[in-house]
Amino acid sequence: MRIFDPHIHMTSRTTTDYEQMYDAGVRALVEPAFWLGQPRTSVGSFVDYFDSLLGWEPFRAAQFGIAHHCAIALNPKEANDPRCVEVLDLLPRYLAKDRVVAVGEVGYDSMTPEEDYAFARQLELAVQHELPVLVHTPHRDKAAGTKRTLDVVRESTLPPERVLVDHLNEVTVGLVIDSGCWMAFSIYPDTKMDPDRMVRILSEFGTDRMLVNSAADWGKSDPLRTRLTGDAMLAAGFTEADVDKVLWQNPIDFYGQSDRLDVSEVDREPTALFEGNSVLRGARE
Amino acid sequence: MKISKIRAAVTKALDPAASVWFTEARQQIAADRAALARLFPAVGRKCGRGQLWTDDPELIGWTIDDAVRALLLVGASIEDVTAVYNYGDAAERRAVLRALPLLELGDAAVPLVLDALRTNDTRLIAAALGPYAAEHLPADAWRQAVLKCVFLGIPLAWVSDLERRKDDELVRMMRAFAEERIAAGRPVPPDVLMIVPDLRGEEG
Numbered sequence: 001m002r003i004f005d006p007h008i009h010m011t012s013r014t015t016t017d018y019e020q021m022y023d024a025g026v027r028a029l030v031e032p033a034f035w036l037g038q039p040r041t042s043v044g045s046f047v048d049y050f051d052s053l054l055g056w057e058p059f060r061a062a063q064f065g066i067a068h069h070c071a072i073a074l075n076p077k078e079a080n081d082p083r084c085v086e087v088l089d090l091l092p093r094y095l096a097k098d099r100v101v102a103v104g105e106v107g108y109d110s111m112t113p114e115e116d117y118a119f120a121r122q123l124e125l126a127v128q129h130e131l132p133v134l135v136h137t138p139h140r141d142k143a144a145g146t147k148r149t150l151d152v153v154r155e156s157t158l159p160p161e162r163v164l165v166d167h168l169n170e171v172t173v174g175l176v177i178d179s180g181c182w183m184a185f186s187i188y189p190d191t192k193m194d195p196d197r198m199v200r201i202l203s204e205f206g207t208d209r210m211l212v213n214s215a216a217d218w219g220k221s222d223p224l225r226t227r228l229t230g231d232a233m234l235a236a237g238f239t240e241a242d243v244d245k246v247l248w249q250n251p252i253d254f255y256g257q258s259d260r261l262d263v264s265e266v267d268r269e270p271t272a273l274f275e276g277n278s279v280l281r282g283a284r285e
Numbered sequence: 286m287k288i289s290k291i292r293a294a295v296t297k298a299l300d301p302a303a304s305v306w307f308t309e310a311r312q313q314i315a316a317d318r319a320a321l322a323r324l325f326p327a328v329g330r331k332c333g334r335g336q337l338w339t340d341d342p343e344l345i346g347w348t349i350d351d352a353v354r355a356l357l358l359v360g361a362s363i364e365d366v367t368a369v370y371n372y373g374d375a376a377e378r379r380a381v382l383r384a385l386p387l388l389e390l391g392d393a394a395v396p397l398v399l400d401a402l403r404t405n406d407t408r409l410i411a412a413a414l415g416p417y418a419a420e421h422l423p424a425d426a427w428r429q430a431v432l433k434c435v436f437l438g439i440p441l442a443w444v445s446d447l448e449r450r451k452d453d454e455l456v457r458m459m460r461a462f463a464e465e466r467i468a469a470g471r472p473v474p475p476d477v478l479m480i481v482p483d484l485r486g487e488e489g
Binding site: 051054055056058059093094096097098099259260 | 322323326327329330372374375376378404405406407408409
């Protein structure tokens, strides 16, 4: 089983997680920019975080045979903090990078006017940089937040097929299914969604435009829940092709719209990379 | 390291579409330095990331995007070079580090080299220890960087001018490191022998 985790915060995870993910079949992932648990107090703090998503994390992932890409954005929680909002002016520099395959996570946390502004402005940036968008839906008042999200997407010039609406569940999936947007589900140990509930949603709504992620971060979460969901799909009678579509092909098709996704090296052996130095490495052996 | 060699290798490496993009990119940067911020990150996508084929030993290990980025930086001020490095992803930073010997910046780019040497990213550390570091890095920082290479498994063959710059203090540091490994019953990286050739007897 090959797995593309379309939403996971590896900055908060250990190298042991990378090893276990590789063993479970994870070969590619996208790490969207989010908050760190502790609120940031300056734009410089975002710069260091974005550098890490574009430097250290892809390097670390490659050592374990996993292709790392990221999404860059001002997240909804910190969109409410005037000390952080100026980062919007810096985003174009980062949205120009090779391994940035989406704008995200954007969307609503508390549905404030500040969040409205940051959300709409970042949808414009996505249009300008020809990138798809990963949209977080709020944990509190989720159904209302999801409806408002879809309204904002409709008012933008972004086509719905370039939008992924995340953290959906039984109550909100029906709102999104006819919108043309892609749909993602975060499989958690206790909250959000679990593998068996996910299988029931796939049975009812089909596998088109459906993505499954672990959304693992520093909270109680598990980077291997994508694999457990694939196993639950097979146990419920889905074919291996169905599993591959949901856990691999759909993320490739969605993020591939950026034209910056590169999974050409995922079948190579995990190794510390000395890029392009095969000549010298050969001479040394 | 000669710009003409890089230019010739790039001319051979680029397909017609990439060649047009490169020509236009140089014109845009010549007209407006600010264009560098937009064009520098796009080089990998527009020109490719494959190996650069050249007979110049100093360019072994360079990729096509490294070489194109180096040519885009020729003539840039230290302020522009620093900004491109600071906002760069790992591939862009590697290209800046590799380009430094071509840029006639004197000692001004030493802070960029020191920044790269503080990381644990082996690609950046290896790129930082090219001819520019051999020429401009102070002795203390240079010795620590060479020792860090051995720790991280970066081949010392990548360190420019190792033979010329190595001194008694580096030999002492490397020998102390080897003795620590031997005392712990852990293997001594073979590259240590490049600095301390008489170690083999002690190790056996």
